[in-house]
Amino acid sequence: MTNKILVIFLIFYFLFLSTSAQDNLLDQLREEDKTEWNTHTTTFKAIRLINGHTVETREKGNLEFLISHRFGRINSGAYQFFGMDQANMRLGLDYAWQDWLTLGIGRNSFSKLYDGFAKISLFQQNEGKIKQPVTLVWLSGASINTIRRPEIPMNLNRRLQYVHQLLAASKLYQNIALQLMPTYIHRNLVREPSAPNAFFAVGAGLSYRLSKSVYLNVEYYHRFLDQENGTANPIAIGVDIETGGHVFQLQLTNAQQMTETGFIPSTSGDFFNGDIHFGFNITRNFQLGNTRPIKK
């Protein structure tokens, strides 16, 4: 009798043991290996939000080629083909010289302007053991307009403008990212005597993930000016369509310039009065040099 009970007990015990042992192996592995594998995750899809920069920088050795267009005002009528006849173009190259340092140059058809900038990653948002809620990036840039202006004596100094920005972004959920951009602008030459050479502005941006490849973006800069002198705060709304190595960005904005020293101080359109420019940015990513080793 005791034997019988024992045998039954053992059968059940082994049955239980064999199933629990299997479960245990995976749990045991989870217990033992607590290595955190963080891969570079992005806050925004592209390196530009709409007109301005995002905190996004690429890893060392990546070169991004940007082609941007802003057409004329949509409310300019059928004769101007709703702005399509007047395009302002920018060609740009952003090169990630180091993981933390991106250098960029660009040429704009507007004012025959050349621009250059350095973008420095300070902190990367991290959800791992060391919590870091925001990504911080510093941007410093300068631009020089080379358009001929025979009506006034021009020299190098008068052609220069500067921008300094702190970009602070946070990916709140998997599908929403926010960015704040305190900005300082300095222009050596201004259009009117009453316009300030230097001023502060604060930008705010939002990106919402509509699907795996499509994002909706909004961008706004508020300028702290005593007089606006016929200029307006730049507003933009756009979508990002990501297709592998390319990102297509389509936008509607009241700004026609594409550098911080241009669209922040000199936007003139009234967005809510229909002074809207259609535009696009196309980025193409190239990994230069040797691709990185994948084996240990």
Add this chain to the structure above:
Amino acid sequence: MKNCYITLFIFLLSQSLQAQGHKTVSGEIEFFSSAPVEDIQAVNNGPTGLFNEQTGSLAFLVPVRAFRFPKSLMQEHFNDKFMDSHTYPEASFEGRLSGYDRRRSGSQEAFAEGNLTIHGQTNKVRVPGNINFKGDQIIMDAVFPVKLEDYNIEIPKVLFYNIAEEVEVTVSFVFEKTDR
């Protein structure tokens, strides 16, 4: 009553045997996607595994984020658009190894049967591979195809580079005896 003691003795002995296992000292998983536009290859040195020689129980845990790609943007797309590694940070295998002879040394064929979980989707699989008993070490390797569709991995429609609907996965593990 004597029988009873013998059974108990066997029972206790088997328990101590049960506790004997092998743990990976190195693991590597590689996948290869062959497509007209671009071949895509990635390597993962993060996986860990446990193997129990007596029962044949076998388990692997693969941190998805540990896959390294030659291009950083590919790695981002892999995590973000294909594997949703934020939601599904790990892939795993849990099952049993059979068809091998413990006493034979040298490489021999074996079958791993069990549940393969990728992208939060679990499927029953039977994977043929090789096992090699080398003293205290056990070396396992296998090459098998994984169909993206079987694991609900969607290829986004607006993507310029082609990705094969079936990728080839190569695994190789070296186990060593643990005390437990």
